[in-house]
Amino acid sequence: DVKVTQSSRYLVKRTGEKVFLECVQDMDHENMFWYRQDPGLGLRLIYFSYDVKMKEKGDIPEGYSVSREKKERFSLILESASTNQTSMYLCASSILFSGAYNEQFFGPGTRLTVL
Amino acid sequence: QQQVKQSPQSLIVQKGGISIINCAYENTAFDYFPWYQQFPGKGPALLIAIRPDVSEKKEGRFTISFNKSAKQFSLHIMDSQPGDSATYFCAASMNSGYSTLTFGKGTMLLVSP
Numbered sequence: 270d271v272k273v274t275q276s277s278r279y280l281v282k283r284t285g286e287k288v289f290l291e292c293v294q295d296m297d298h299e300n301m302f303w304y305r306q307d308p309g310l311g312l313r314l315i316y317f318s319y320d321v322k323m324k325e326k327g328d329i330p331e332g333y334s335v336s337r338e339k340k341e342r343f344s345l346i347l348e349s350a351s352t353n354q355t356s357m358y359l360c361a362s363s364i365l366f367s368g369a370y371n372e373q374f375f376g377p378g379t380r381l382t383v384l
Numbered sequence: 385q386q387q388v389k390q391s392p393q394s395l396i397v398q399k400g401g402i403s404i405i406n407c408a409y410e411n412t413a414f415d416y417f418p419w420y421q422q423f424p425g426k427g428p429a430l431l432i433a434i435r436p437d438v439s440e441k442k443e444g445r446f447t448i449s450f451n452k453s454a455k456q457f458s459l460h461i462m463d464s465q466p467g468d469s470a471t472y473f474c475a476a477s478m479n480s481g482y483s484t485l486t487f488g489k490g491t492m493l494l495v496s497p
Contacts, residue, residue: 273427302484309393309489310489311390311473311487311488311489311490312428312473312487312490313487314484314485317484319482327484359427359428361427365482371416371477371483371485372418372430372433373430373485374429375427375428375429376427377425377426377427378426378427
């Protein structure tokens, strides 16, 4: 069964802390994505990666960075957390090209609160 | 600039009724239009998707209607059930391995018993 796991379901951090959100997929997918989900704003893409050590900015990369050292793992880093980064963070993965539908598989999300 | 506009923001439908959610897009290069369903506490999951070479796709009680000239597509849920209560996101992309999904803002559907 397809699986995307995220290291924490809930996380509380202080302003200014460095925060790591981890995502692991077991489907050997090339593509991995980080989104944030906020009420009324939907899903917004932060960063994505097509391959190990590759990264591309999404729509809202400011204040975030990512790391992909292994194919199955994609980390989102908040260098200095701020209260406006309080949100639900979702990780997703997909194969590079399905030839049909480019389905993304999502993890359960990490709800981050920055105090 | 929002490239996929979704409405309504929330919807209440009685059990057995038809739920309709609409989306409009701007980028004519989009050629893949999925709908994702998200239950509370879960990540979104693909529900149904359509390519623009057809005007309608049906899977069980769920149907996508697609109007290429109007750049609009909609999700219809027939015989809506309380178990359909969830947040629904439309999305669009170019169907290539390097393409990303552009999501609408979501519709929270509540089906009352």
